[in-house]
Amino acid sequence: MAVVSSEATAVATESDIVTVRRLVxxxxxxxxxxxxxxxxxxxxxxxxARNTLIHGKGGEMELITLNGPRVGLRLKFHDHGPGIRDIQxxxxxxxxxxxxxxxxxxxxxxxxNEFEINSQPGEGTTVTVTRWK
Amino acid sequence: MERxxxxxxxxxxxxxxxxxxHDRLAMTLQDDLTxxxxxTGAKGVLIDISSLEIVxxxxxxxxxxxxxxxxxxDADTVVVGMRPAVAITLVELGMSLTGVRTALNxxxxxxxLRNSLDARKDALYGSRIQ
Ligand SMILES: Nc1ncnc2c1ncn2[C@@H]1O[C@H](COP(=O)(O)OP(=O)(O)OP(=O)(O)O)[C@@H](O)[C@H]1O
Ligand SMILES: [Mg+2]
Numbered sequence: 001m002a003v004v005s006s007e008a009t010a011v012a013t014e015s016d017i018v019t020v021r022r023l024v025x026x027x028x029x030x031x032x033x034x035x036x037x038x039x040x041x042x043x044x045x046x047x048x049a050r051n052t053l054i055h056g057k058g059g060e061m062e063l064i065t066l067n068g069p070r071v072g073l074r075l076k077f078h079d080h081g082p083g084i085r086d087i088q089x090x091x092x093x094x095x096x097x098x099x100x101x102x103x104x105x106x107x108x109x110x111x112x113n114e115f116e117i118n119s120q121p122g123e124g125t126t127v128t129v130t131r132w133k
Numbered sequence: 134m135e136r137x138x139x140x141x142x143x144x145x146x147x148x149x150x151x152x153x154x155h156d157r158l159a160m161t162l163q164d165d166l167t168x169x170x171x172x173t174g175a176k177g178v179l180i181d182i183s184s185l186e187i188v189x190x191x192x193x194x195x196x197x198x199x200x201x202x203x204x205x206x207d208a209d210t211v212v213v214g215m216r217p218a219v220a221i222t223l224v225e226l227g228m229s230l231t232g233v234r235t236a237l238n239x240x241x242x243x244x245x246l247r248n249s250l251d252a253r254k255d256a257l258y259g260s261r262i263q
Contacts, residue, residue, distance in 0.1 A: 036217075039222045040225065043188075
């Protein structure tokens with residue numbers, strides 16, 4: 001898998017969520033994603049960045065451009081927060097430990113092609129998503 | 134503090150969201166609108182989101198909250214101008230925007246608000262066409 005570029009950005013404030021949306025928008029447009037696909041991956045990124053900030057107590061996003069054999073965008077959201085005890089439960093629509101709708105994780109999963117969560121209670125969480133062109 | 138302007142036009146309030154809002158700005162808009170509806174006794178709120186490139190669960194929840202709160206304050210809310218790509222994405226995200234009335238553009242949204250207000254007046258005072 002040819003990684004063309006990889007860039008990390010902080011997810012520590014609410015304005016960082018706006019920055020994440022902008023960076024993902026620019027990268028997906030540059031890769032030639034359709035408008036609908038751009039919108040899907042930006043929306044997924046917005047949900048995951050907010051989870052990193054709110055539930056993970058802040059972290060970062062790594063934005064990876066993949067080129068060959070397939071063209072795509074991979075986003076890694078990483079934090080050292082409390083972790084997720086029960087991932088299946090967290091993915092269920094409507095499940096929340098906060099005041100949200102509980103749609104972020106399950107919704108983000110539906111908006112991308114590949115979705116992976118690695119989480120250890122007490123250590124942190126990494127959510128990796130990929131959207132192919 | 135940064136704020137989204139709320140315009141008053143007769144019995145209606147108009148909001149055009151033109152920036153990518155961070156979460157607190159969205160919360161502020163929700164509070165400001167609630168206050169303005171109760172201050173002005175507005176009967177309808179039109180929210181133009183045609184500039185918004187995405188609507189995530191946070192903004193979706195804000196739109197739902199505004200619709201519920203305006204209902205309690207006896208005003209209708211209509212959200213207009215949602216881009217097709219945004220609509221497609223919202224469905225996949227799982228946000229149904231239940232209780233939020235939508236229209237294609239500002240004109241259609243204003244028609245909807247006016248018709249709804251006329252219908253409410255008719256119900257109160259009886260039909261004006263004898
Ligand atoms: N990075 C994370 N660290 C710790 N817990 C997390 C993380 N991301 C998600 N979770 C847990 O998973 C639950 C579900 O997340 P999801 O994004 O679906 O819903 P939410 O954030 O609670 O609400 P919404 O996203 O709809 O506003 C969260 O309530 C939280 O308990
Ligand atoms: Mg969430």
